[in-house]
Amino acid sequence: MATTVRLTVLTGPHKNRKFCFCGPTRCQVGRALDxxxxxxxxxxxxxxxxxxxxxxxxxxxxxIGDLGS
Numbered sequence: 001m002a003t004t005v006r007l008t009v010l011t012g013p014h015k016n017r018k019f020c021f022c023g024p025t026r027c028q029v030g031r032a033l034d035x036x037x038x039x040x041x042x043x044x045x046x047x048x049x050x051x052x053x054x055x056x057x058x059x060x061x062x063x064i065g066d067l068g069s
Contacts, residue, residue: 005057013042025057028067 007019019037021027027036030052031045037055039048049069056063 003059005059005062007037007055009039013044014039021055021057024059025055027055029053029055030067030069 003022005021009015009017028051029035029037030050031040031048032050035051039045051067051069053067054065
């Protein structure tokens with residue numbers, strides 16, 4: 001069984017950027033500086049919330065939760 005989860009951005013200004021997670025992890029995705037998966041820097045990124053969603057990784061389960069922003 002895989003011990004690493006890799007998230008790869010497929011489109012947009014961050015295309016091909018990769019984020020790797022080893023072991024159980026909980027982190028946020030968004031534009032804010034405190035997000036582990038930070039997607040900011042271009043005008044198009046303004047469509048992404050500062051705290052957009054949360055990743056809960058506990059292999060083999062990966063869950064994405066909307067933060068409602």
